[in-house]
Amino acid sequence: MLLLRCPHCGERAETEFSYGGEAGIQRPPDPAGLSDAEWADYLFNRKNPRGAHAELWNHALGCRRWFIVQRDTVNYRISESHEL
Numbered sequence: 429m430l431l432l433r434c435p436h437c438g439e440r441a442e443t444e445f446s447y448g449g450e451a452g453i454q455r456p457p458d459p460a461g462l463s464d465a466e467w468a469d470y471l472f473n474r475k476n477p478r479g480a481h482a483e484l485w486n487h488a489l490g491c492r493r494w495f496i497v498q499r500d501t502v503n504y505r506i507s508e509s510h511e512l
């Protein structure tokens with residue numbers, strides 16, 4: 429089982445959390461100015477890297493806050509978790 433460290437509550441089992449996808453994705457400042465392909469890229473395409481990855485997690489069964497986890501997708505090691 430994966431253990432995640434909520435910045436507010438401490439280390440807890442993965443079952444208390446919900447995964448929110450890749451962290452750091454910025455909404456385009458002018459969505460109406462984008463082509464359909466650019467908008468689809470923003471909505472659906474993610475990096476899915478092999479190795480270090482910044483992820484959003486929500487402590488759904490705890491404080492309900494969102495935070496960022498730095499996790500290696502190869503070995504599941506978590507190097508850091510911090511507030512948004």
Ligand SMILES: [Zn+2]
Nearest residue numbers: 434437487491
């Ligand atoms: Zn928490």
